[in-house]
Amino acid sequence: MPQDLTPQQLLAMPATDYMNGEQLAYFAHLLQSLKAEISDNAAHTGEHLRETEDAADPADRATQEEVRTLELRARDRERKLLKKVNAALRRIEEGSYGYCEETGEAIGLARLLARPTATLCVEAQERHERRERQFGH
Template sequence: MAATKELKIPTEEQLLKMPESDYMNEAQLAFFRARLQQMEKEILVNAGETTEHLRETVIVPDPADRATIEEEHALELRTRDRERKLLKKIQQALASIDSGEYGYCEETGEPIGIPRLLARPTATLSLEAQQRRELRQKLYGD
């Protein structure tokens, strides 16, 4: 019977203290996989709550109250739309963990860096590549 090795997921503080030579080791990948899966779960729960909330339609005779309710629904739907886009990025990030590409810049192949990934686990570009892309968009309207 083969013993399975239990991988202890490090804290953010422990991640930041790891040497650069440990970049995207098993523990770091496990940390980001867990974080991304938690984000994914939260978005799916929110989507379910929104669906239930929108089904609970209350007929309100006052036009001002009705307008307020409709505005709240519109805001909630815009939020869910942003979350839907984020969910797609989360799923792509999880796939990149599986393929061994997570944590490396799509443009340069350089490490994105632990601090940046902690701030934005779905990042696909290094800070420098992202700044270049934003500058190009600003200059050329891409």
């Protein structure tokens, strides 16, 4: 069962086992859990925004509006993350998950544990970020 595998056990696997069935199942489970959490948060936000009553006091109203704005911003970030999660799940199905889109090299288990939606290895990501800083893209 992939959820029985710990991150330490995953990292202890030999490099020759990179993206074996057990690892792919682990990341698929991790991504599905993240997807469910995002969906739950979206449902909770919808309910919360519908139940909130407008306060009579202008200061309370301003506070409520700020809370709503922050909540909507968080949901917008999660909506973008959900696209990345779905793309990562597709890469698992296609067999390209865990490999850099630019170089084809392994992204690495530690990086995928930290950011399961990663599409670039560390070196390619650093090059990408340098170009962004340099050219503003």
